[in-house]
Amino acid sequence: MSERKAALVTGSTSGIGLAVATAFAKAGMDVTLNGLGDAGEIESIRSVLEREAGVTVRYDGANLMQAEACTGMVESAIGAFGRLDVLVNNAGIQFVSPIEDFPVEKWNAIIALNLSASFHTIRAAMRGMKERRYGRIINIASAHAHVASPFKSAYVAAKHGVLGLTKTVALEGAMFNVRCNAISPGYVFTTLVEGQIPDTMKARGLTRDQVINDVLLAAQPTKEFVKVEQIAGVALFLTSPAADEINGAALNVDGGWTAA
Template identity: 45%
Template sequence: MSVTELNVSLTGHTALITGSTTGMGQDIARAFARSGARVALHGLGDPEGIAELVNELGELSGHESFHFAHDLSDGRQGGALVQAANARLGDIDILINNAGVQFVSGIEDFPTEQWDRLIAVNLGAAFHAIRAVWPGMKRTGWGRIVNTASTLALRGEFGKTAYVSAKHGILGLTRTVALEGAELGITCNAVCPGWVYTPLAAAQVEAKAAALGLPLEKTMKEHFLSEMPTKRFVEPAEIASAMLFLCTESARSITGVALPVDGGITA
């Protein structure tokens, strides 16, 4: 049975969601649009598909949406992205740092260029984006920042040196920003998903299945869902609902937390 997204109103707010043209990011963008927020979409992908998504978000929110294609493999582009979004939509007061990439290899053979890319996209871009939205949030006395972390922000995993390092860094960034924003009306939190069946996860499942010579379903069950007490993938709507709640007035005293939405993995 599928879940229904949280029904909240964020009318009057403007949300920038990085990594929102594919996978879980699309669902997050749709959820914020349904809440009435103006949405700035970010990411790469098929131009026609992105144009359709921009139109859909506009219909859902009742406000014009815009797409930005900044390449976050240069982490500094996170700041440029915010500046571009501010120019088109006004000050961003909700920032969802969701863009993420993955590469799997043992440390001895881990390519240095992949380390640089993962740290830039998964951590550096979030820092630069937060730094860029800060003046506007400080000026208005209201801001919500939610970073997509992972259960791997809380533990390690073989072959994921850069990803695990970046996600641990995201928690440090989250907690420090939360402290600095505590008296300014700015909250900063991280959501730590378990396995969500996104294109990123699907690629890992397919690679594992090919390496082991197993069917996809068997690979999912024995090598991915085995560690999840619920024995199912987390639905994107569950992640979106957690993020929506963290952006409401009801969550104004919740800041600096790492919220697992993981089917019980961290339990």
């Protein structure tokens, strides 16, 4: 078994999760990827990252909507690497609708993936972390863990729940050198967001700059997107000795959105 730290990052085949997994691997951690996508593309991501970072990178396609799959993924990662040192819960989905029209199945799906999956993975990882007296758990929350927006009842509820879960786990792990923190991003620039800009320009009759500043970044005072690499940098910091006394915190990376 490798003596390197072992990390598991959910929702890590693209976006924030992939940036975090990449940062971890380049810092010398063995990594388990998880997420959706084309099988060939995922294998390419895995193999390139493994080769470039010089660590072991594996992929687990567990369906995080299912409790048993969450548990099995954690157990598989521990079996592969001998332990799990770092767990990042990042996977999530979104749906926007007035609450009176919000489909019940969408509510259930968002709560299952954005909140319950984090509970299941932490539950599966916690005992081993306590026994080894080391663990770093990072939950990717959101500015919506602190403030609400209309039409996002399930997402806001889930992210508020993630923050409560983070604080509770932080207290339970404190005496065992298990730290649990959250990162609360604002609007993050991803290919998914970029793809929405032309449609919004057409639908609202706005310029690209107007869409970015007046629609997407309306709540973000810096009028700048958060970069996935910035979130990854904060996650890597939370695994460093400098962050050993940060526990139960939510690090806001939102350009000042939640400062108001």
